[in-house]
Amino acid sequence: MGGFCQSSLVSTRYHKKREPFMKKLFPCQYLLLFLHILSLFCIQRGSCHSWDGVLITQVDYQGLQAVKHGLEDGGGLLRSWNDTGLDACSGAWIGIKCARGKVIAIQLPWKGLGGYISDKIGGLTALRRLSLHDNAIGGQIPASLGLLRDLRGVYLFNNRFSGAIPPNIGNCFLLQTLDLSNNLLTGSVPFSIANSTRLYRLNLSYNNLTGSIPEGLTGLPSLTFLLLQHNDLSGSIPDTWGGIGDNKSSYQLQTLNFDHNSLSGTIPISLGRLGMLQELDLSDNQLNGSIPEEIGSLSSLQALDLSGNSINGRFPTSLCNLSSLVQLNLEGNYIEDQIPEAIDGLKNLSFLSFSRNLIDGPIPTVIGNIHSLAHLDLSENNLTGAIPDTVENLTSLTYFNVSNNNLSGSVPLILAEKFDPSSFAGNLQLCGYVASAPCPSLHPGTRKLNKKELIVTVAGIVFLFLLLLCTALLSWLFGRRAKSSGKSSADASSGKKTVEDKKEGGGGKLVILDGHLLFTADDLLCATAEIMGKSSFGTVYKATLEDGSQVAVKRLKEKLAKNPKEFEAELTVLGKIQHQNLLALRAYYMGPKGEKLLVFDFMPKGSLAAFLHARGPAANSIAWPTRMNIAMGIARGLHHLHTNAGIIHGNLTSSNTLLDEQTDPKISEYGLSSLMVSDANSDVIATAGAHGYRAPELAKIKKADAKTDVYSLGMIILELVTGKPPGETINGMELRQWVASMSEEEWSNEVFDLELMKDSAVTQEKLVETLKLALRCINSSPVERPEVEQILQQLEEIEPGIAASVAAAEETKDAAPESTDAN
Numbered sequence: 122m123g124g125f126c127q128s129s130l131v132s133t134r135y136h137k138k139r140e141p142f143m144k145k146l147f148p149c150q151y152l153l154l155f156l157h158i159l160s161l162f163c164i165q166r167g168s169c170h171s172w173d174g175v176l177i178t179q180v181d182y183q184g185l186q187a188v189k190h191g192l193e194d195g196g197g198l199l200r201s202w203n204d205t206g207l208d209a210c211s212g213a214w215i216g217i218k219c220a221r222g223k224v225i226a227i228q229l230p231w232k233g234l235g236g237y238i239s240d241k242i243g244g245l246t247a248l249r250r251l252s253l254h255d256n257a258i259g260g261q262i263p264a265s266l267g268l269l270r271d272l273r274g275v276y277l278f279n280n281r282f283s284g285a286i287p288p289n290i291g292n293c294f295l296l297q298t299l300d301l302s303n304n305l306l307t308g309s310v311p312f313s314i315a316n317s318t319r320l321y322r323l324n325l326s327y328n329n330l331t332g333s334i335p336e337g338l339t340g341l342p343s344l345t346f347l348l349l350q351h352n353d354l355s356g357s358i359p360d361t362w363g364g365i366g367d368n369k370s371s372y373q374l375q376t377l378n379f380d381h382n383s384l385s386g387t388i389p390i391s392l393g394r395l396g397m398l399q400e401l402d403l404s405d406n407q408l409n410g411s412i413p414e415e416i417g418s419l420s421s422l423q424a425l426d427l428s429g430n431s432i433n434g435r436f437p438t439s440l441c442n443l444s445s446l447v448q449l450n451l452e453g454n455y456i457e458d459q460i461p462e463a464i465d466g467l468k469n470l471s472f473l474s475f476s477r478n479l480i481d482g483p484i485p486t487v488i489g490n491i492h493s494l495a496h497l498d499l500s501e502n503n504l505t506g507a508i509p510d511t512v513e514n515l516t517s518l519t520y521f522n523v524s525n526n527n528l529s530g531s532v533p534l535i536l537a538e539k540f541d542p543s544s545f546a547g548n549l550q551l552c553g554y555v556a557s558a559p560c561p562s563l564h565p566g567t568r569k570l571n572k573k574e575l576i577v578t579v580a581g582i583v584f585l586f587l588l589l590l591c592t593a594l595l596s597w598l599f600g601r602r603a604k605s606s607g608k609s610s611a612d613a614s615s616g617k618k619t620v621e622d623k624k625e626g627g628g629g630k631l632v633i634l635d636g637h638l639l640f641t642a643d644d645l646l647c648a649t650a651e652i653m654g655k656s657s658f659g660t661v662y663k664a665t666l667e668d669g670s671q672v673a674v675k676r677l678k679e680k681l682a683k684n685p686k687e688f689e690a691e692l693t694v695l696g697k698i699q700h701q702n703l704l705a706l707r708a709y710y711m712g713p714k715g716e717k718l719l720v721f722d723f724m725p726k727g728s729l730a731a732f733l734h735a736r737g738p739a740a741n742s743i744a745w746p747t748r749m750n751i752a753m754g755i756a757r758g759l760h761h762l763h764t765n766a767g768i769i770h771g772n773l774t775s776s777n778t779l780l781d782e783q784t785d786p787k788i789s790e791y792g793l794s795s796l797m798v799s800d801a802n803s804d805v806i807a808t809a810g811a812h813g814y815r816a817p818e819l820a821k822i823k824k825a826d827a828k829t830d831v832y833s834l835g836m837i838i839l840e841l842v843t844g845k846p847p848g849e850t851i852n853g854m855e856l857r858q859w860v861a862s863m864s865e866e867e868w869s870n871e872v873f874d875l876e877l878m879k880d881s882a883v884t885q886e887k888l889v890e891t892l893k894l895a896l897r898c899i900n901s902s903p904v905e906r907p908e909v910e911q912i913l914q915q916l917e918e919i920e921p922g923i924a925a926s927v928a929a930a931e932e933t934k935d936a937a938p939e940s941t942d943a944n
């Protein structure tokens with residue numbers, strides 16, 4: 122068979138000169154070598170006519186005619202392959218490349234071709250590349266391909282080829298890529314294919330191939346991608362990987378995919394010799410036995426999928442050595458024993474599934490060290506003990522499932538809040554993740570408490586005490602009337618503070634400004650509440666309603682508020698203001714004794730001031746894009762306030778700027794001065810001054826305006842760039858004076874936040890421009906300060922990328938309600 126490639130059809134001259142790279146070349150062979158290199162160059166450049174105006178050889182012409190005859194060409198695409206053939210090698214025939222009158226490439230992918238490939242293709246003896254992928258060509262793969270000794274690349278994937286792969290394809294010794302994937306091929310993988318010792322990529326996936334995997338494939342030194350997945354291969358996987366001998370490094374295999382076949386037997390130990398392997402997927406077969414320790418020596422491995430087999434035995438500790446592993450999927454096997462404590466050696470792991478195995482013992486606490494973990498599935502095993510608190514450290518976690526185990530204790534709060542109850546269900550002794558499975562109360566009975574339970578219990582007592590304290594405070598705040606009528610009740614065990622407000626007529630009045638919020642006055646008054654902060658206008662509570670939703674409730678200082686009629690009129694105006702960077706007023710409540718509550722969206726991330734200055738030492742640094750997004754957001758909110766609502770804020774500070782889930786800013790406390798009598802407002806201005814946000818001219822004119830708001834905005838930008846609160850004194854100077862005292866050269870060493878100096882997302886120039894902008898905003902002369910619109914424009918010029926992404930996000934937000942309505 123091997124002789125076919127030197128068939129008499131071929132003028133052998135061309136081939137002979139290819140062999141002796143090692144031997145001495147004769148002068149005319151140098152010329153041929155030169156021509157050969159030139160032809161390779163022409164393949165890349167795509168056109169050769171000026172040089173290769175040579176007439177196509179008669180043999181090649183007939184070969185092409187036969188190929189044309191076999192292919193169905195609905196679109197008339199091959200019309201250019203016309204009769205005379207004079208132009209075949211001049212670039213006029215679509216998809217044909219020649220060298221010296223011989224066809225070297227046929228490239229017609231994605232052309233809607235049908236029909237079949239004529240066996241006469243074997244006459245194109247110089248053919249190197251056959252690329253007809255992504256068509257609808259059927260029939261058999263022509264056996265005459267075996268005649269093409271120069272063939273290097275065969276790309277016939279995504280077609281309708283059927284029948285067996287012709288064994289004599291193994292005669293094409295120079296073959297580098299054979300991709301016949303996603304066809305309807307049957308029969309076995311020919312053993313002869315291992316004759317092509319230069320094979321680099323073999324993709325036979327997504328066919329109906331049967332039989333076993335040829336052992337010869339395990340010793341091909343340059344094979345890098347071997348893809349046989351989604352076939353019906355059977356038998357065991359050969360155990361001769363990496364060839365014989367010790368020279369591991371000469372085997373290049375990076376990807377080995379055998380998933381979705383019917384392979385049986387054990388996982389071969391010799392796979393451990395493939396030192397370059399990055400992806401090993403043997404999932405959905407019938408493999409048994411245990412995972413060999415040797416897999417732990419695949420130091421380049423990034424993905425290991427053995428799911429859906431019958432693998433048993435222990436989880437080899439050596440696997441914990443795989444520090445580059447990103448994905449580990451062992452689900453649906455019979456793996457026993459415990460999760461090894463050394464699992465955190467998988468430093469780079471993002472996906473981990475042990476689901477549906479027989480693993481027992483505890484979830485190791487060290488799992489909390491795998492910071493990149495995003496998907497953790499331990500469901501349907503026999504794990505015992507508690508969910509370790511360290512899981513709370515896994516901030517990237519987006520999927521967590523420990524359902525159907527034998528876990529006990531309480532679910533860490535963060536997890537219970539973040540994940541669906543079905544992630545915890547089926548653990549009889551696990552509690553605290555859903556209302557129907559509350560954690561046991563303070564009646565441990567005679568049972569001995571272990572250390573963990575003791576800690577939980579003590580924490581519980583402290584929590585209950587705090588709750589009672591809050592309850593007492595709240596009855597005082599909300600419930601003077603209720604108290605006098607004896608209707609206040611505190612249900613300590615359920616942790617809820619209830620203040621009843623039964624007399625509807627003589628009771629308070631709740632006005633919902635936004636149709637989305639569905640609660641009654643009773644709901645609001647029965648909500649659990651905790652104090653979040655105090656401001657000049659009153660106290661702010663975080664209130665949790667019966668349905669679990671949270672709102673922020675501001676209780677205004679009664680004496681400072683305007684009379685009810687004016688008050689309501691102003692609120693109606695405020696309720697109409699809608700902007701994504703302004704905290705929306707959702708409802709208000711006026712109690713019978715003059716209590717006034719305002720209901721806002723609850724912002725889980727708190728204030729910008731806390732975000733910037735009250736971080737724990739271990740907290741992540743705040744990246745430049747986040748800071749810029751905040752600055753732009755505030756500018757947008759303020760712009761809307763000034764131009765569309767005609768409202769001056771008068772007290773814009775980083776404490777009054779709240780952050781939502783996405784860390785987008787929402788300005789709060791705007792418009793409140795209109796609810797208050799004027800006494801209250803001078804108070805506010807004084808407070809603002811104390812924190813360094815007050816424009817100097819306010820000392821004299823006592824009336825805030827757009828320019829004093831710009832000053833405050835400038836201080837916030839300064840705060841974002843320096844990371845320092847405006848109230849802080851540095852070397853006896855206020856932040857603003859201190860920055861002004863510094864020359865521009867000194868900025869980079871002293872002024873800018875150190876975090877930003879390390880941030881690769883921002884350049885020195887951008888920092889300087891932003892700081893200059895902030896300084897213009899806080900110019901002591903109001904007329905020198907820019908308008909809010911100009912500030913926004915300049916911020917957007919400094920970081921156009923962020924501005925654009927905000928715009929895109931807004932578009933999707935706008936589109937969202939429509940699609941929900943459609944459902």
Ligand SMILES: *[C@@H]1O[C@H](CO)[C@@H](O)[C@H](O)[C@H]1NC(C)=O
Pocket residue numbers: 200201202203204205213
């Ligand atoms: C062959 O086809 C080419 C391209 O369609 C055309 O330009 C040329 O005139 C044709 N030659 C003959 C002899 O039909």
Ligand SMILES: *[C@@H]1O[C@H](CO)[C@@H](O)[C@H](O)[C@H]1NC(C)=O
Pocket residue numbers: 278279300302303322324326327346348
């Ligand atoms: C192998 O073929 C499949 C199916 O056509 C394709 O999805 C995959 O990307 C190919 N992989 C390689 C490495 O060629």
Ligand SMILES: *[C@@H]1O[C@H](CO)[C@@H](O)[C@H](O)[C@H]1NC(C)=O
Pocket residue numbers: 123291312313314316
């Ligand atoms: C090609 O492979 C087949 C089957 O493995 C073998 O019988 C044949 O001798 C090989 N041909 C050459 C030329 O090595």
Ligand SMILES: *[C@@H]1O[C@H](CO)[C@@H](O)[C@H](O)[C@H]1NC(C)=O
Pocket residue numbers: 417438439440442
């Ligand atoms: C791999 O793990 C085994 C068992 O845990 C250990 O003995 C060995 O030293 C580790 N090898 C490397 C290279 O870390």
Ligand SMILES: *[C@@H]1O[C@H](CO)[C@@H](O)[C@H](O)[C@H]1NC(C)=O
Pocket residue numbers: 444445446447469
């Ligand atoms: C971990 O993964 C990241 C990207 O996902 C990669 O850049 C890094 O090199 C990996 N580290 C190791 C030790 O493989």
Ligand SMILES: *[C@@H]1O[C@H](CO)[C@@H](O)[C@H](O)[C@H]1NC(C)=O
Pocket residue numbers: 479481503527
């Ligand atoms: C789980 O483990 C316990 C004891 O460790 C054992 O009694 C029980 O049979 C196991 N259950 C399963 C389903 O393996």
Ligand SMILES: *[C@@H]1O[C@H](CO)[C@@H](O)[C@H](O)[C@H]1NC(C)=O
Pocket residue numbers: 503505527
């Ligand atoms: C849960 O664990 C306990 C103690 O380890 C054991 O007695 C019990 O059989 C286990 N339950 C199940 C359903 O496996």
Ligand SMILES: *[C@@H]1O[C@H](CO)[C@@H](O)[C@H](O)[C@H]1NC(C)=O
Pocket residue numbers: 500501522523524525541543544
């Ligand atoms: C968790 O796994 C169980 C199977 O044990 C499944 O029923 C449940 O839907 C999973 N939960 C989530 C949130 O995927």
